[in-house]
Amino acid sequence: MDILLYNSLSKKKDLFVPLNRDLVGVYTCGPTVYNTASIGNFRAFLFADLLVRTLRFNGLEVKWVMNITDVGHLTDDADQGEDKMEKGSREQGMTAWEIAQTHTDEFYLDMDRFHIVRPDVLPKATDHIQEQVDLIQILEKKGHTYTISDGVYFDTSTIFNYGVLRGSIEPDKKEARIEENREKKHSADFALWKFSSQEEHRQMEWDSPWGVGFPGWHIECTAMSMKELGDLFDIHTGGVDHKMIHHPNEMAQAQGSKGTSEARVWMHNEFLLVDGGKMSKSLGNVYTAEQLREHGFDPVVFRYLILTAHYRQQLNFTWDSLAAAQSALKRLRCIVREWEMPSVGSAEYEVRFLEAVNNDLDTPRAIALVWELVNDSTLAGSSKAQTLKKWDAVLGLGLLDYIARPLVVSDEVQKLVDARARARLAMDWEEGDTLRAQIAELGYHVDDTADGQKLSEL
Ligand SMILES: [Zn+2]
Numbered sequence: 231m232d233i234l235l236y237n238s239l240s241k242k243k244d245l246f247v248p249l250n251r252d253l254v255g256v257y258t259c260g261p262t263v264y265n266t267a268s269i270g271n272f273r274a275f276l277f278a279d280l281l282v283r284t285l286r287f288n289g290l291e292v293k294w295v296m297n298i299t300d301v302g303h304l305t306d307d308a309d310q311g312e313d314k315m316e317k318g319s320r321e322q323g324m325t326a327w328e329i330a331q332t333h334t335d336e337f338y339l340d341m342d343r344f345h346i347v348r349p350d351v352l353p354k355a356t357d358h359i360q361e362q363v364d365l366i367q368i369l370e371k372k373g374h375t376y377t378i379s380d381g382v383y384f385d386t387s388t389i390f391n392y393g394v395l396r397g398s399i400e401p402d403k404k405e406a407r408i409e410e411n412r413e414k415k416h417s418a419d420f421a422l423w424k425f426s427s428q429e430e431h432r433q434m435e436w437d438s439p440w441g442v443g444f445p446g447w448h449i450e451c452t453a454m455s456m457k458e459l460g461d462l463f464d465i466h467t468g469g470v471d472h473k474m475i476h477h478p479n480e481m482a483q484a485q486g487s488k489g490t491s492e493a494r495v496w497m498h499n500e501f502l503l504v505d506g507g508k509m510s511k512s513l514g515n516v517y518t519a520e521q522l523r524e525h526g527f528d529p530v531v532f533r534y535l536i537l538t539a540h541y542r543q544q545l546n547f548t549w550d551s552l553a554a555a556q557s558a559l560k561r562l563r564c565i566v567r568e569w570e571m572p573s574v575g576s577a578e579y580e581v582r583f584l585e586a587v588n589n590d591l592d593t594p595r596a597i598a599l600v601w602e603l604v605n606d607s608t609l610a611g612s613s614k615a616q617t618l619k620k621w622d623a624v625l626g627l628g629l630l631d632y633i634a635r636p637l638v639v640s641d642e643v644q645k646l647v648d649a650r651a652r653a654r655l656a657m658d659w660e661e662g663d664t665l666r667a668q669i670a671e672l673g674y675h676v677d678d679t680a681d682g683q684k685l686s687e688l
Contacts, residue, residue: 256292269547294347343523378414466497533627597625612634647669
């Protein structure tokens with residue numbers, strides 16, 4: 231079936247035609263590992279995961295590459311400000327290298343918590359300094375660079391359609407947080423290699439043909455994506471914030487060095503808002519997977535919440551919306567436990583699901599279909615089970631652990647449930663409530679139904 235994907239370059243949904251039918255190349259801008267990735271960052275990774283799962287669901291082989299930015303970057307988009315890794319090092323009392331390793335390990339753990347499939351390659355920027363230097367040399371040879379006092383810069387005026395991705399040559403200065411560097415020829419020009427300053431001692435710096443320093447903001451992605459996927463590959467993904475500076479600059483580097491647009495399809499997910507606004511440290515609402523857990527939520531509940539909105543729409547995160555996602559997911563788990571073993575799926579539902587996800591990853595439609603399937607009284611449980619089992623390859627909600635697996639509780643819980651049944655027979659409601667609370671403490675919720683007590687996981 232056709233796959234339609236919204237391409238930020240063409241600004242419309244295009245039919246996806248792989249460059250090479252045997253292997254689709256997908257590159258995702260990964261985390262900068264100087265602190266813990268937030269749930270806002272994870273919206274971008276969950277979106278990329280969904281894309282990769284959908285392509286594979288269509289029978290395509292995918293090589294998914296996500297970089298780990300472990301080299302010092304500067305705290306603003308204009309190659310000014312403080313180095314994030316060095317700053318993190320000072321704040322967290324570890325070396326820059328330890329900071330990077332700690333947060334890389336943490337990132338892997340969080341990916342598992344959100345059920346994100348592991349990318350095939352996770353190249354680190356610090357392992358690819360030579361590739362970045364080589365690429366800058368090509369750009370230099372082709373006349374796209376110039377050197378000023380603090381580094382080697384890309385001359386954006388040498389690229390004929392520079393900025394096509396964001397729709398303008400000059401970035402929006404307010405949004406890009408640009409502080410003018412007067413030595414630059416054009417304000418859109420950006421650093422390829424920054425020199426270490428004489429006054430400070432940097433923990434991360436390397437020799438280069440231009441002097442000791444470190445790579446600029448954007449060169450690692452172009453160097454590593456081309457190394458892993460070739461000079462032109464299928465799909466590049468990232469958050470919508472990258473559409474303004476990072477991705478136009480990546481594309482310029484590819485155009486200047488290899489004459490390609492790097493990727494054919496550029497896809498961007500919208501922001502995650504928190505309580506109706508942007509996440510910010512000052513508001514204390516930059517939440518992480520660990521904080522979701524501390525609030526009593528399995529991070530996969532956040533995945534469910536993400537699926538309820540289209541990736542190109544802003545999504546407003548509140549603790550209430552997460553609680554609503556949690557009760558929906560619990561209900562779903564509870565229902566699928568009662569189903570018989572999977573048998574033959576429903577072809578009609580399966581076609582409709584494929585139509586939804588192949589239509590630019592329409593997950594709200596896919597989630598609506600899940601509930602339509604669940605509530606369809608004309609279908610046997612075994613058929614629903616088989617269909618949902620297939621869909622979970624895309625949804626990644628971990629439903630296989632629940633489908634046709636009746637809840638088994640410990641003897642301790644069972645004794646309390648039996649005691650509660652006796653208390654209710656004796657119409658001792660107070661005792662019934664006490665026992666209900668004890669059962670809740672052990673992680674289960676009791677519902678009184680016409681068929682007796684029904685247990686579900688809290
Ligand atoms: Zn990137």
